[in-house]
Amino acid sequence: MSSLTSTIASIRPLDAAAMARARARQDDLTKPQGSLGRLEALSIQMAGITGKERPCIRDKAVIVMAGDHGVAREGVSAYPAEVTPQMVLNFLRGGAAINVLARHVGARVTVVDMGVASDIPPQPGLVIRKVAYGTQSLRSGPAMTREQALQAVEAGIEVLEAELARGLDIVATGDMGIGNTTPSSAIVAAVTGLPVAQVTGRGTGIDDGRLAQKVAVIEEGLRVNRPNPADGLDVLAKVGGFEIGGIAGVILGAAAHRMPVVVDGFISTAGAVIAALLAPGAKDYMISGHKSVEIGHWAMLQYLGLVPLVDLDLRLGEGTGAVLGMGLVEAACKILDEMATFSSAGVSTAEG
Amino acid sequence: MSSLTSTIASIRPLDAAAMARARARQDDLTKPQGSLGRLEALSIQMAGITGKERPCIRDKAVIVMAGDHGVAREGVSAYPAEVTPQMVLNFLRGGAAINVLARHVGARVTVVDMGVASDIPPQPGLVIRKVAYGTQSLRSGPAMTREQALQAVEAGIEVLEAELARGLDIVATGDMGIGNTTPSSAIVAAVTGLPVAQVTGRGTGIDDGRLAQKVAVIEEGLRVNRPNPADGLDVLAKVGGFEIGGIAGVILGAAAHRMPVVVDGFISTAGAVIAALLAPGAKDYMISGHKSVEIGHWAMLQYLGLVPLVDLDLRLGEGTGAVLGMGLVEAACKILDEMATFSSAGVSTAEG
Numbered sequence: 001m002s003s004l005t006s007t008i009a010s011i012r013p014l015d016a017a018a019m020a021r022a023r024a025r026q027d028d029l030t031k032p033q034g035s036l037g038r039l040e041a042l043s044i045q046m047a048g049i050t051g052k053e054r055p056c057i058r059d060k061a062v063i064v065m066a067g068d069h070g071v072a073r074e075g076v077s078a079y080p081a082e083v084t085p086q087m088v089l090n091f092l093r094g095g096a097a098i099n100v101l102a103r104h105v106g107a108r109v110t111v112v113d114m115g116v117a118s119d120i121p122p123q124p125g126l127v128i129r130k131v132a133y134g135t136q137s138l139r140s141g142p143a144m145t146r147e148q149a150l151q152a153v154e155a156g157i158e159v160l161e162a163e164l165a166r167g168l169d170i171v172a173t174g175d176m177g178i179g180n181t182t183p184s185s186a187i188v189a190a191v192t193g194l195p196v197a198q199v200t201g202r203g204t205g206i207d208d209g210r211l212a213q214k215v216a217v218i219e220e221g222l223r224v225n226r227p228n229p230a231d232g233l234d235v236l237a238k239v240g241g242f243e244i245g246g247i248a249g250v251i252l253g254a255a256a257h258r259m260p261v262v263v264d265g266f267i268s269t270a271g272a273v274i275a276a277l278l279a280p281g282a283k284d285y286m287i288s289g290h291k292s293v294e295i296g297h298w299a300m301l302q303y304l305g306l307v308p309l310v311d312l313d314l315r316l317g318e319g320t321g322a323v324l325g326m327g328l329v330e331a332a333c334k335i336l337d338e339m340a341t342f343s344s345a346g347v348s349t350a351e352g
Numbered sequence: 353m354s355s356l357t358s359t360i361a362s363i364r365p366l367d368a369a370a371m372a373r374a375r376a377r378q379d380d381l382t383k384p385q386g387s388l389g390r391l392e393a394l395s396i397q398m399a400g401i402t403g404k405e406r407p408c409i410r411d412k413a414v415i416v417m418a419g420d421h422g423v424a425r426e427g428v429s430a431y432p433a434e435v436t437p438q439m440v441l442n443f444l445r446g447g448a449a450i451n452v453l454a455r456h457v458g459a460r461v462t463v464v465d466m467g468v469a470s471d472i473p474p475q476p477g478l479v480i481r482k483v484a485y486g487t488q489s490l491r492s493g494p495a496m497t498r499e500q501a502l503q504a505v506e507a508g509i510e511v512l513e514a515e516l517a518r519g520l521d522i523v524a525t526g527d528m529g530i531g532n533t534t535p536s537s538a539i540v541a542a543v544t545g546l547p548v549a550q551v552t553g554r555g556t557g558i559d560d561g562r563l564a565q566k567v568a569v570i571e572e573g574l575r576v577n578r579p580n581p582a583d584g585l586d587v588l589a590k591v592g593g594f595e596i597g598g599i600a601g602v603i604l605g606a607a608a609h610r611m612p613v614v615v616d617g618f619i620s621t622a623g624a625v626i627a628a629l630l631a632p633g634a635k636d637y638m639i640s641g642h643k644s645v646e647i648g649h650w651a652m653l654q655y656l657g658l659v660p661l662v663d664l665d666l667r668l669g670e671g672t673g674a675v676l677g678m679g680l681v682e683a684a685c686k687i688l689d690e691m692a693t694f695s696s697a698g699v700s701t702a703e704g
Contacts, residue, residue: 030442031449032430032556036672037645037665078384078702086699090382095692097383103690104683204384205702293389310662312680313389320388327679328664331456338455340447347438350430350557 003154004249008279010256014048022047022336025054029339030347038309042287042332049260049285054337057330059167060107062319063159063250064091064098064174065271067115067243068134070143071221072179076214078204081134081178085118088176091318092125098174098318105327107172112159114152115242127162129155131242138186138221142238149237149245153278156249160257170260172289172326173247174319175267181294184270186218186239188296190227191273192303199296201266204315232277240274247271248278255282262329264322265292265314269300276304289325290314355506356601360631362608366400374399374688377406381691382699390661394639394684401612401637406689409682411519412459414671415511415602416443416450416526417623419467419595420486422495423573424531428566430556433486433530437470440528443670444477450526450670457679459524464511466504467594479514481507483594490538490573494590501589501597505630508601512609522612524641524678525599526671527619533646536622538570538591540648542579543625544655551648553618556667584629592626599623600630607634614681616674617644617666621652628656641677642666 022044027033034040046055066088072081090096091111094103102109112127113120117134120126131152135143144152163171181203188199196218202211218239225238236245248271254261255275263272263286275282288306291297293315301308309325342349374396379385386392398407418440424433442448443463446455454461464479465472469486472478483504487495496504515523533555540551548570554563570591577590588597600623606613607627615624615638627634640658643649645667653660661677694701 029449030439030447031668035556035666035668036449037667039664039666080700083700086697087382090692090697090699093692093697095382095697097381097388097687097691100686100690101683104679104686204387309664310680312391312661314387314391315389316383316387324680324683327456328662328676331453331676334452334456335449338452339449340442340445345438345442345445345447347442348432348435 003157004150007157007252007256011279011281014284015051018051018053019044019048021053026336028341030342030345036335039332039335042329043336046260046333049258051258055333056337057169057333059169060326061163061168062098062102062107062109062172062174062323064109064111064176064319065114065243065246066111066176067241068117069177069179069183069241070135070137071139071182071217074137074139074217075210076182076217077179078206079178081117084176084178085116085120088116088120092123096318097316097320101320101323105323107323107326110163112246114246127159135241138183138225138239139217140224142225143183143240144237146233146237149233152242152245153249156246157253160250160253164257168259170326170329171254172262172319172322173250173268173271174264174322175243175247175317177241177243180241180267182214182218183239183241183244184267185296186221187235187270187273188300189218190222190235190239191229192299194299199299201294201296232274236274244271244274248274251275251286252279252282255285260287261285262287262289262322262325264289264319265317266294266297267317269297272304273300287325287329290321355509356502359509359604359608363631363633366636367403370403370405371396371400373405378688380693382694382697388687391684391687394681395688398612398685401610403610407685408689409521409685411521412678413515413520414450414454414459414461414524414526414675416461416463416528416671417466417595417598418463418528419593420469421529421531421535421593422487422489423491423534423569426489426491426569427562428534428569429531430558431530433469436528436530437468437472440468440472444475448670449668449672453672453675457675459675459678462515464598466598479511487593490535490577490591491569492576494577495535495592496589498585498589501585504594504597505601508598509605512602512605516609520611522678522681523606524614524671524674525602525620525623526616526674527595527599527669529593529595532593532619534566534570535591535593535596536619537648538573539587539622539625540652541570542574542587542591543581544651546651551651553646553648584626588626596623596626600626603627603638604631604634607637612639613637614639614641614674614678616641616671617669618646618649619669621649624656625652639677639681642673
């Protein structure tokens with residue numbers, strides 16, 4: 001049995017009994033019932049995920065999956081592909097936005113080379129799970145083979161399990177890969193059937209001409225490849241990316257191990273869509289960290305039934321929106337764990 | 353010259369030169385320009401407030417203003433008025449939601465008795481600036497005298513200045529007072545001219561009958577009192593509350609001392625409306641922490657030109673939404689201060 005098959009088989013529904021106990025505790029805390037809105041709902045989801053009435057978060061990690069894309073040669077991005085390894089080195093030196101925000105919320109950063117087009121020297125903080133030196137262009141054929149797609153997802157599962165062994169209470173996903181909004185738009189168009197132009201945005205900031213080119217490239221890629229929208233590995237192989245497969249694996253691994261996973265923006269949510277195609281039960285373990293500026297993100301969130309925690313007009317990726325959301329999940333857990341109850345605090349309840 | 357007059361006179365515009373330097377630095381950080389959206393804008397507002405290119409946040413405080421309301425006797429709340437002092441004691445013991453969330457973001461909590469209807473014994477963490485034992489009911493006459501309104505605002509200024517002396521880089525406002533959504537709705541209706549029913553919500557959770565009663569009480573109070581919408585002290589005196597006046601004072605004091613102030617939800621934003629009536633320049637120093645469930649909050653935010661940072665369906669007050677926003681402001685400042693620049697990190701910029 002492959003790692004993917006056994007992982008999918010071990011995903012269970014949320015723990016309804018733990019959720020009921022958490023709900024009862026929330027309702028006895030010294031505040032009007034429901035007055036903390038989504039923080040209350042989040043704490044109860046966390047109880048269901050972990051099976052604990054009062055889940056606590058200590059160890060946090062963001063896993064940043066990096067990969068290159070053959071389609072970047074088709075003029076779909078504002079940045080040259082050499083930026084992917086340059087930014088990986090920036091992550092490893094601690095100078096990128098994700099490093100700053102991860103430090104802010106107390107999360108460690110693990111960077112994974114899932115398929116960068118050049119060699120990055122082995123060093124602390126870097127996990128090398130390179131499937132290949134970048135994907136093929138999805139414009140004229142599959143981005144990768146089905147075997148490579150499986151390899152990418154299973155690498156993500158194994159990376160998650162290695163992080164578990166280091167101590168982990170919550171994980172966030174992140175991405176780096178010049179050109180990777182293109183496969184992400186292709187995935188959401190393939191899975192939802194929405195017109196490509198409706199789910200394709202400006203990525204790092206392309207002009208109207210490049211946006212039209214990007215839409216044309218994706219439309220051609222979908223016509224040529226005809227991904228099967230019911231088959232997650234087929235969609236990933238034909239129009240996806242190695243880092244997107246890795247993210248899907250992290251999410252599936254998290255769900256299998258009853259670990260909450262905060263999903264970042266457009267690229268990470270494309271990974272979440274692949275994960276949900278492979279195992280619909282994984283959706284219960286997902287928390288959407290933020291709403292991206294990318295126009296296709298909302299369609300993905302609706303497909304997954306997720307409501308993002310913050311909307312700060314971010315469009316960077318790396319896991320930046322996910323770690324901000326992680327801070328709010330931790331706040332929600334602390335509310336459930338640390339607040340006084342009406343009886344213990346001697347506070348009167350609402351009049352009958 | 354009164355403390356209020358001198359405070360208003362010392363409010364200056366944001367520092368445009370510091371903002372330009374911060375904008376230039378943001379644009380050289382290793383990310384596509386603008387890709388961190390509101391975090392970038394926040395960091396630049398912070399530069400304008402503090403006059404520093406790279407503002408840093410160390411000392412944080414949330415000031416929770418408590419007061420009682422004569423109008424609570426008119427059947428407008430789900431909770432009895434005795435809950436105000438009970439919750440103040442809960443704040444001082446560290447068991448309330450604001451304590452948990454303030455600890456989460458590293459902020460100290462200062463509780464101020466602005467006008468609770470009973471005596472709360474002096475103790476660490478409590479500042480006693482009691483204007484009176486609760487307001488009069490705004491239904492049949494002014495909630496307080498003009499002198500009391502001035503006293504409440506000046507107490508808020510002095511509380512802010514005392515916090516400054518303890519070390520302060522950012523302050524959040526919070527409130528506690530059974531019945532205080534009623535004066536807050538009255539303030540927004542008085543100032544914007546919107547119909548009372550459009551800006552009056554369920555507060556801590558009242559049913560349809562009490563909501564109708566609440567609307568009728570506010571309509572009667574506005575008819576009887578006829579507050580002058582151009583005169584902040586008149587509005588505060590006729591339909592406000594002592595804690596709302598204190599919050600207005602904290603905001604004015606913060607603006608005068610170039611200190612960012614994160615405004616909480618419905619009641620705190622009512623205080624911000626009073627502050628803006630007294631000194632329109634104070635608006636530049638305000639950051640809206642969150643969007644409240646209370647239906648009148650949006651009208652206040654539009655009046656002030658503020659866009660809230662998070663929208664998590666909160667309706668608790670105490671400063672809970674403000675401290676969550678404070679955490680995001682700190683993240684924004686760290687981005688500006690700690691990220692690598694393109695040149696220092698050896699990362700290629702966008703293609704021309």
